[in-house]
Amino acid sequence: MNFPLTITLLILPPCLLFSTSNLIENSSARCGYSVHPQQGQGDNLLDIIAGDTRTIIGNALLEKAEAYYHGGLTDHGDCSLVTAGEGHDHNHHEDERDSVQSSAWRDPWSYLNAQLQTKAHVHLDKAEELLPWYWAACEASPHNIQALEAAAYALAQMAEKPQAALQLLEKGIRDNPYNVTLELSRGEILIKHFKDFKNAETAFLAAYQKSLHEKASKDDILKAKALFYLGYITKHRNDLNALQQWQQIARETMSLDLLSIRNLLELN
Amino acid sequence: MSSVITIDHVSKSYGTCNAVSDLTLSLHAGEILGFLGANGAGKTTTIKMLLGFFSPDSGQISLFGHNPSDASTRQRVGFMPETAYYYPYLNIRELLSFYGGLCGMSSSLIRQRSEDLIARTGLDHAKKRLLKTYSKGMLQRAGIAQALLHDPDLLILDEPFTGLDPLARIQLRDLILELKTKGKTILFSSHELSEAELMCDRVAIMKNGKLVLAKPVKEVVCDGNTNLERIFLNVLQAP
Amino acid sequence: MHTLRQLSALIRLSLYDLYRRKDLVIVTILAVVVLVPMSFATPFGIKGASRYLNEISLLLVWLFVLVIAMTRTARIIPTEIDSRTIYPLLAKPASRTVILLGRYAGVLIASLSVLLLFYGLYALINTMKSAFFPWEVFIQALLLHISFVILVTALALLGSLFFNSDANLSVSGILIAGMILYGQQLPVLAAEHSLPIRAILHILYWLAPHCELFDMRTRLIHHWPAIPWLACFCIFLYALAYAAFCFGIATWLFNRKKV
Ligand SMILES: Nc1ncnc2c1ncn2[C@@H]1O[C@H](COP(=O)(O)OP(=O)(O)OP(=O)(O)O)[C@@H](O)[C@H]1O
Ligand SMILES: [Mg+2]
Numbered sequence: 105m106n107f108p109l110t111i112t113l114l115i116l117p118p119c120l121l122f123s124t125s126n127l128i129e130n131s132s133a134r135c136g137y138s139v140h141p142q143q144g145q146g147d148n149l150l151d152i153i154a155g156d157t158r159t160i161i162g163n164a165l166l167e168k169a170e171a172y173y174h175g176g177l178t179d180h181g182d183c184s185l186v187t188a189g190e191g192h193d194h195n196h197h198e199d200e201r202d203s204v205q206s207s208a209w210r211d212p213w214s215y216l217n218a219q220l221q222t223k224a225h226v227h228l229d230k231a232e233e234l235l236p237w238y239w240a241a242c243e244a245s246p247h248n249i250q251a252l253e254a255a256a257y258a259l260a261q262m263a264e265k266p267q268a269a270l271q272l273l274e275k276g277i278r279d280n281p282y283n284v285t286l287e288l289s290r291g292e293i294l295i296k297h298f299k300d301f302k303n304a305e306t307a308f309l310a311a312y313q314k315s316l317h318e319k320a321s322k323d324d325i326l327k328a329k330a331l332f333y334l335g336y337i338t339k340h341r342n343d344l345n346a347l348q349q350w351q352q353i354a355r356e357t358m359s360l361d362l363l364s365i366r367n368l369l370e371l372n
Numbered sequence: 373m374s375s376v377i378t379i380d381h382v383s384k385s386y387g388t389c390n391a392v393s394d395l396t397l398s399l400h401a402g403e404i405l406g407f408l409g410a411n412g413a414g415k416t417t418t419i420k421m422l423l424g425f426f427s428p429d430s431g432q433i434s435l436f437g438h439n440p441s442d443a444s445t446r447q448r449v450g451f452m453p454e455t456a457y458y459y460p461y462l463n464i465r466e467l468l469s470f471y472g473g474l475c476g477m478s479s480s481l482i483r484q485r486s487e488d489l490i491a492r493t494g495l496d497h498a499k500k501r502l503l504k505t506y507s508k509g510m511l512q513r514a515g516i517a518q519a520l521l522h523d524p525d526l527l528i529l530d531e532p533f534t535g536l537d538p539l540a541r542i543q544l545r546d547l548i549l550e551l552k553t554k555g556k557t558i559l560f561s562s563h564e565l566s567e568a569e570l571m572c573d574r575v576a577i578m579k580n581g582k583l584v585l586a587k588p589v590k591e592v593v594c595d596g597n598t599n600l601e602r603i604f605l606n607v608l609q610a611p
Numbered sequence: 612m613h614t615l616r617q618l619s620a621l622i623r624l625s626l627y628d629l630y631r632r633k634d635l636v637i638v639t640i641l642a643v644v645v646l647v648p649m650s651f652a653t654p655f656g657i658k659g660a661s662r663y664l665n666e667i668s669l670l671l672v673w674l675f676v677l678v679i680a681m682t683r684t685a686r687i688i689p690t691e692i693d694s695r696t697i698y699p700l701l702a703k704p705a706s707r708t709v710i711l712l713g714r715y716a717g718v719l720i721a722s723l724s725v726l727l728l729f730y731g732l733y734a735l736i737n738t739m740k741s742a743f744f745p746w747e748v749f750i751q752a753l754l755l756h757i758s759f760v761i762l763v764t765a766l767a768l769l770g771s772l773f774f775n776s777d778a779n780l781s782v783s784g785i786l787i788a789g790m791i792l793y794g795q796q797l798p799v800l801a802a803e804h805s806l807p808i809r810a811i812l813h814i815l816y817w818l819a820p821h822c823e824l825f826d827m828r829t830r831l832i833h834h835w836p837a838i839p840w841l842a843c844f845c846i847f848l849y850a851l852a853y854a855a856f857c858f859g860i861a862t863w864l865f866n867r868k869k870v
Contacts, residue, residue, distance in 0.1 A: 172662065172833075175833045175835070176829040176830075176832060176833035176835070177829075211798070212845075213794070213795070213816070213821050213824070214795060214798070216821075216824050216842055216845060216846055216849075217794075217795050217821075217823065217824060219838050219839060219842035220824065220826075220827065220830075220838055220842070230659065232657060232658070232659035232660045233659075233660050233661070233662045233663070234660075235654045235655055235657055235660055236652065236654045236660045236663040237663065238654070238655075239654030239655055240654075255655075259655060259657075263657060265655065265657055268655045268656060268657065271655075272655065420698075420870075423698075423701070423702045424701075425698070425701055425869070425870050426869040426870070443704045443705055443706045443709075444704060445704075446702060446703065446704040447704040449702065449704075450702075451698070451699060451702035452699070453695055453698040453699055453702075454695070455695065456694065456695040456696050456698060456699060457694040457695065457696070458694070458696055458699075459624065459627075459628070459694075459696060460694075461627055461628050461631040461632060462624070462627055466627060469620070470620050470621075470623065470624050471620075471699065471703060472620070473616050473617060473619060473620025473621075473623075474617050474620050474621070474700070474703040474704070474705045474710075475703055475704055476612075476613040476616050476617060476704065477616070478616075502631070515699070518699055519699075
């Protein structure tokens with residue numbers, strides 16, 4: 105058996121991922137938009153296979169990033185990244201040890217394994233540690249909206265680098281021109297971190313228009329969110345006419361008014 | 373004279389192939405025996421049993437009166453196999469030091485013996501090179517050196533002349549004869565009948581696993597008109 | 612004395628073999644090629660991440676050491692037979708048990724020397740980069756990794772007496788990977804099946820090597836607390852006992868092997 109060959113085969117994938125992911129990305133740039141963020145688009149088999157592989161790698165990297173958020177724990181149950189925020193750093197050293205102890209003789213293997221696994225539930229304090237994995241996930245699968253969103257969240261909220269988050273989202277929007285979510289996130293960051301209502305309005309307007317496009321996701325929640333923010337911004341600059349207009353559109357297209365949308369989406 | 377090798381009604385078969393059947397042969401101290409026979413006659417099989425690589429299906433083998441599969445018996449035996457590709461990432465010194473260690477020799481003794489043997493086998497010019505760069509004949513010489521390293525009383529050589537150039541053959545022949553004067557016992561298998569005729573006290577010819585002739589060379593080639601080659605052909609072509 | 616000389620000769624042979632082949636050089640070059648550019652990476656233009664590097668270095672160490680140790684052990688006996696050096700070897704006044712022990716110990720020591728080299732580099736780079744280094748977890752991780760190497764090489768040695776080296780590597784590779792992934796799930800799986808399969812799964816659970824018990828990488832990377840030392844030693848002893856068991860069977864087979 106050829107030793108160097110084996111080694112090369114084993115480590116080539118991770119190497120490629122980190123050093124030449126630009127290549128992957130360029131070759132896939134023509135793949136167009138994505139309705140289902142998890143799938144690469146293409147018209148021949150090779151494109152589909154390449155797309156799927158990228159998706160799998162991207163998801164694995166995304167999972168890695170989430171594990172890092174939970175101190176390396178992959179099995180983190182109910183703690184989802186997007187909702188997990190402050191006040192989530194509880195340590196529960198459960199009394200698992202006692203229940204395990206009794207079975208040490210009956211089942212030494214699972215006893216020893218339990219000793220190896222951690223019982224502490226800790227959260228990462230240094231957001232920078234997550235970024236390489238998010239970066240790699242986004243590079244590996246540029247159409248993976250979940251990865252883009254999570255990375256933007258980590259950048260803006262945790263690492264406090266909203267500018268970098270905006271750049272990432274803008275690139276994501278270029279790669280996925282019919283995606284509504286990315287526009288919404290961009291608008292939210294512009295409001296929250298830059299108080300830039302003018303550009304935010306452009307983003308939400310784009311989100312709303314994309315949500316009407318036949319190629320976009322048919323998720324009404326996204327449309328509702330766009331409408332709410334558009335109303336919110338027009339209200340902010342006291343443009344009551346425009347506000348009325350958005351109210352009207354919301355009632356007509358979704359049979360909801362903006363206030364109930366706000367309540368529905370728990371926005372503030 | 374005490375018997376160094378005793379082979380007593382030994383048979384060995386591989387499945388349906390009778391490699392050795394009912395072989396009886398013995399070798400006395402200080403004697404040189406040429407072990408001859410056509411390809412596939414059973415020479416190597418016999419040698420392997422002599423070294424305890426496996427036991428015969430029936431019959432008894434003893435070296436110096438002991439079972440060859442005991443490690444201590446092999447302390448007095450040197451063996452050179454048919455073509456072997458010695459560890460490619462060692463040089464000849466390291467190879468000999470490895471085998472010397474296996475024989476339990478001290479490192480100073482190993483150093484002394486191996487320098488001597490490297491010179492005797494004509495590998496002096498190549499002693500710093502890795503064995504993977506050695507030619508076939510050079511590997512054969514390395515094989516001779518490792519067999520002689522621990523100064524054994526009995527030498528078993530399987531086709532030692534194959535691949536050697538004429539000069540090396542003469543040197544090996546001289547070496548073997550020199551060992552005989554020191555009282556060593558030597559058994560070698562060979563297809564080189566002229567070498568056998570020149571060196572051996574006795575020849576044993578195998579055919580299809582059976583011993584068909586075992587006589588002192590002097591008796592075989594008693595009159596000046598014949599030679600070992602002719603005898604060999606006669607024996608093998610007989611029905 | 613005699614036996615010690617024989618063992619030391621056999622061990623030296625493996626060390627020469629490892630360090631003179633290009634394997635180690637290739638492995639080191641690959642590691643450098645992967646890790647150095649990666650260490651300068653600033654994802655999204657932001658500095659400060661270091662755990663990803665530790666993670667990837669440790670992954671490479673695991674892969675490299677596993678591949679080196681397994682391929683080396685799996686090839687001990689087949690190579691001796693192919694190159695016919697088995698004959699002069701067995702003709703020497705050393706018992707087959709000593710020969711097998713020495714060859715195995717040699718490969719093991721050679722592989723462990725590579726392991727120690729890599730772990731030393733890991734510790735060196737990490738202590739240079741930051742003030743805090745989890746020494747206790749590091750020692751435990753090293754001890755368990757050593758145990759793992761002892762276990763898998765003994766497995767590969769045993770396999771080499773049944774299969775040729777490619778088949779051996781595939782079979783032991785599948786067994787090791789399978790146990791790492793599903794070792795702890797076997798009782799759960801057993802409970803879901805009816806009798807014959809359940810019995811087989813239970814036997815597997817008790818007899819197969821529990822390769823999943825040796826990996827402390829996550830603890831090391833994320834600075835978790837150390838595990839109880841008692842558990843650490845139990846796992847170490849388990850690996851030793853399992854390796855001794857495999858070696859025992861291998862010796863028994865090797866002593867009966869016709870060459
Ligand atoms: N491992 C084996 N399995 C099956 N048959 C074998 C094996 N080894 C040898 N034989 C057979 O046993 C017989 C004797 O073989 P052996 O190697 O002893 O011959 P030899 O006299 O040394 O021949 P050569 O002069 O070609 O070296 C041959 O017919 C050979 O095919
Ligand atoms: Mg032969």
